[in-house]
Amino acid sequence: MMPTSTKGVLGHFREPDEALAAAAKVRDAGWKHFDFLTPFPIHGMEEAMGQRRSWIPIATAVLAACGILFAQGLQNYVMVWDWPMNFGGKPHASWPAFIPITFEAMVFWAALGTALVAIVAGKRDTVPQPPPMVVETGATVDRFVLWISATDPKWNPAEAETFVRSLGAQGVRLVDGGADA
């Protein structure tokens, strides 16, 4: 791999189906650091790009369990151990009274935690080198843009450009470091 100032190669498609077919070909050709910028989510794109399942749901489950433990711990500490009070003659440790707080804390921890985890994971798990800010007019309207990053182990500018052309992409071009990044 030669050192290069090229950041990657761009090409776009006019139809979501072409983008799906292209994604499968890029995956099968062994490219790893590539991404698609589409105006709307395309059904089946994850499979076509060969993405593994996200681990974020597991984080959500763990956070939900933490929320449950936190709420139960807090309520039992406050209501039973630290400052027991008599509410309508009910036992201090009354599980029905604790359920709403437990439920809300579970939702709160899971939702907020998932958002934070998703932000961190989005930074970590994305293509090592995202495409430059202005990639293609129409990328948010009706173009489906393929980006192969120069950080890919297979990277070779000429080969990459030919390959993207061979997929039937339009407007194929190499993007330099300083051009429009």
Next chain:
Amino acid sequence: MSYDHSHPRPEPPGRLALPGSVQGLAVALVLVGGAALGWAFSRGEAQLAWSSYLIGAFFALGLGVFGAAWLAILYLARGAWSVTMRRVPEAMTAWLLPGGVLALAAGLGARALYHWSHADVVAKDALLTHKAPFLNLTMFYALVGASLLLWVAFGAAFVAVSRRQDRDGGIGPTRTARALSAAFLVVFALTISIVSFYLLLSLDAHWFSTMFAVLVFTDVVQTGTAFVAVVAGLLVAAGKLRGFLNENHLHSLGKMVFASTGFWAYIYFCQHMLIWYANLPEETVYFLRRTSNGWLPYILLLPLLKFVVPFLLLVPREAKRKAGRLVPVAALIVFAQFWELYLMVAPAMGHGGEAAHAHLPLVELGATLGFLGLFTLVFGWSLARHDAVPLKDPALAECLDYHT
């Protein structure tokens, strides 16, 4: 999104019919139900017989009305994912006419079921006298009958609109169905309250609960989505509707089962907690009745069957996508609905002073299986009358491409 042009449409699957084995099983279940009810009647146990009848009739009625409610929800939510399985709820509405008549016939057992139907009891009971303008047999037949008639009418209208689309195609029938759906959901909210108040809540005529109608609604949705999941899962497992129905559709359906399972727990707990908190004698009587006289283990099993076990089993993604994993859980949820109806009806049977004792619900289960068998036969008959997939629905292409 217009990417229908590039997808060759799969071969139209023609019509679906219940396999002979399922039909045979359904007939056997009807015989079991008839035998159970006949046995209880022949022994002169009118309360046991009629309470079993009511449990079975309401169980099947819930599945029938779910068909119409589910169609309305999907039309209004524009749930394109469900287009290829629309025939299932459509066929479920076929039960509304025979099932409605059978449910209304529970009024014939009013003397055994409802102590508000005894004039002498009402005369000595201030609360029942106060409620008598609502709780009397004339009003029972008029209001429940009118509600069931509305369900039959809306069910038939949904199916008729769908047939029109099968013939003519176009977006017009979909628009009509959406308007019908909006009207029906309002009608449904009122009528499910009326039907559940008369048939189930009035068993404990002294008791009341503002959560009751929404609880029964939740039961209907949870059991109904689970029933659709059983049917759709078996269709996928059998390779029927190949190309039209796949694990992505099952996944979304499984999510609905999962969501309604969580919602059931929410509502059932709400009802319990409000009563527990306020601790008013006229409210707590409901749970006192259902936790004493041997009922405690039965009611403790309910949250396990209806929530904890199916909820935990349905958490993994694959549990909703694989028919082999979704169908057993959905079947468990359908069974759990029987368990809940048993706990709504049977403990209330010891009217007034003497309490009903817990017993293994063998006659109740037999009757419910009988109604399920009858429902299955009507469902299968209706399913076989039309093409298995609404091929001219404008949302079909989106449904075929569905990923989740």
